[in-house]
Amino acid sequence: MTGQGPEAVAERHHEGAPVVPQHLSTSAFGTDHPIGVAVLGMGNVGTEVVKILREHAEEMRQRVGAPLVLRGVAVRRTGVDRGIPAELLTTDAEALVGREDVDLVVEVMGGIDPARALIGAALRAGKSVVTANKALLADYTGELAAAAERSRADLYFEAAVAGAIPVVRPLIQSLSGDRVDRVVGIVNGTTNFILSAMAETGADYHATLAEATRLGYAEADPTADVEGYDAAAKAAILASLAFHTRVTAADVYREGIARISAEDLETAAAVGCTVKLLAICERIPGELSVAEGGKDRVSVRVYPALIPLKHPLSSVDGAFNAVVVEAENAGRLMFYGQGAGGAPTASAVMGDLVMAARNKFYGGRAPGESVYAELPIAPFGDTPTRYHVNLQVADRTGVLQAVAGEFADHGVSISTVRQEGHGAGARLVVVTHHAQESALADTVAALAELESVTSVTSVLRLEGTEE
């Protein structure tokens, strides 16, 4: 249809036939004209995407309106039998992306380089991109979204957060008429598997990590997962969408799970809680930030925390993921499902791919990056949190008074104190109300210096309470 004037377009439109707006088509898309797809990477996810494209071609054609045709797959090494025709495989990803007959690019290779350059090249050429690359998006969404904007291409990334679970699209589209106050998620399957197993077996962190590695739930180098980098990248993406503000991985406060002990999980169970690695994206209302002129601020953080067993995230076990979104009008929503794995992630990729292909075919675009709100990032110390502190103390009169005094001196209000044991085993368990993170941290540091406090045996944050 390229080259037809507006009249011809208008005519077809009155017949109810698919119309491709002039400016969107660089090649001519008709009902039988295929839409070419390049897949970059053939790991777990890429393999599943290729399989679906080949085995469900007719279904995809029906859903798009035109055939989706796999033009090629970029891999590190050819010559390995991957169950698809050898001529589809190439090590030259750049040439594949640049092919005239490639309209859509699926990036599932991961890592920053060369994914960043390849996606950039595709977008600059007006080719829509579907990516599952959270690390890349957490740092370079701005650059990639700008490239997409310039060429009117789409950048889709549902698969980058929480695998098969639709959470990116609901935040961008379904909640586009609401005000999101908080997003709290379990978005890393490895750490959730480890914490669930520790809670169940009573084993310590290192033994459980070893078991998770043996079972394939943790990678040989588990750093990105257990230190919270993976969750932090996803938190940055979620916060950007939720608050219409550009948030990068560097804006996310991050603690991993390596310091969580078997005793922490016992403590949790004793107080009707469990420990989860949470990605928390929170709007701090302007009235709490006079220094910022009353503008709302954004807090984004990843750390292991106690959550009450009655909280919906507490029962999300093993490799499952879940994301809770709290919005002004919608109230509390929860999205639950498989957050990783080849097939679930491929489901999210394919959903994006069908939408990107429909946009190519019918015209139209996915919503681009929305960062108009430009909310400032609150320093972690300003974040309101609650602490659950276990202290080993001297068994004598006045200890409680001294400990309570430290909390009061730092302006931290105590919710409950429990005294346990006697003699050398005497302990105090203190749960605070919400207070500024910095005040809580300072209080704990001061407690450690108290003569009557033998040791601070555990400090855990408490999330998901109504108080």
Add this chain to the structure above:
Amino acid sequence: MTGQGPEAVAERHHEGAPVVPQHLSTSAFGTDHPIGVAVLGMGNVGTEVVKILREHAEEMRQRVGAPLVLRGVAVRRTGVDRGIPAELLTTDAEALVGREDVDLVVEVMGGIDPARALIGAALRAGKSVVTANKALLADYTGELAAAAERSRADLYFEAAVAGAIPVVRPLIQSLSGDRVDRVVGIVNGTTNFILSAMAETGADYHATLAEATRLGYAEADPTADVEGYDAAAKAAILASLAFHTRVTAADVYREGIARISAEDLETAAAVGCTVKLLAICERIPGELSVAEGGKDRVSVRVYPALIPLKHPLSSVDGAFNAVVVEAENAGRLMFYGQGAGGAPTASAVMGDLVMAARNKFYGGRAPGESVYAELPIAPFGDTPTRYHVNLQVADRTGVLQAVAGEFADHGVSISTVRQEGHGAGARLVVVTHHAQESALADTVAALAELESVTSVTSVLRLEGTEE
């Protein structure tokens, strides 16, 4: 921008400015040109939508790219103070929809007439429509979608199913590259409130319904809710989306909750289950339907059923809704949140409205109706279900044999049998494996005729088991 040639459009496009494709704009949309909105109905939902449009105008402008301006609200009676300028109110919905400066129509009046005609008129005029009207959609989506298709307008209806919970958009978009096998939802808040309360208090159905009415959870005429009509309409919508097949309310097998007794809930608790009114949309694989030439069939049904306490839907209590979607690649997903109420439903309406407005402004369209699969609807009798049957029986030798014989004669395999009580209180509790609904129903009818069976005290279906 109307009237500019393709060259002018192409030029703006290279500058990265918003482009309105020729064929999509009947009026000229520029960044300062407002998009006019008409709201039909000012009940709970309409009131919240109007409030958001007025109080969050700047946020909506940022998210759309142009101002969303409320042109008017159609109400049954003017002269009542509704907290908005009187000149915005009109009783002439038809004239409001027809106004030149109305680009988008929000229908939250409910009911078939006049909503059907008004939405039809809007769509025929190329005005996109956002509706929360499940009863209308369950019967007339085909007609309305065709009108939208002809004029290239959008028909959005996220709010029609499960209120604030994004489930329509995930089914249409996120899962568009996957194959959905099953959707099971708690999609009616009134019945879920009643069943949750019965389980908690032990009270009977009529007392609990009276209490629900008093608290505002049930309407004065609760028929649509308690008889399952509301859930059936939502099931038809969900099934249509899940299976790319037009399903109407008449295709849905429906039983309400009025026959659920306090004893049924006791029985449920005794076997580690609870009773929920479920909307079930299921793909019956072709290999089970040789008569249909091996084509997959669709079963859509609404009834109260036992579900195990470990099933994620069992803990969805009170007025909350949840929908579980099982797809080939995504696996099991769950969506949870507030399924009704003014503000939650308005959140869903506003999300659709922002997307419809963006499409008007930037060009592009929401995916239209997808019914290419045209899967046949399986008769309810062909549906595989499981039964949980309580029988009052004579306390004598041979009863179990006689009962087991009836199941065997109908080709129904028994999972467990439990004998309880003695003398006049002797009971048998039988749980079957999956069997054809018609065989199960015939078995129960035959049991009632057995001399040794005093009465069939309860028959409940069992859902959500792996078997």
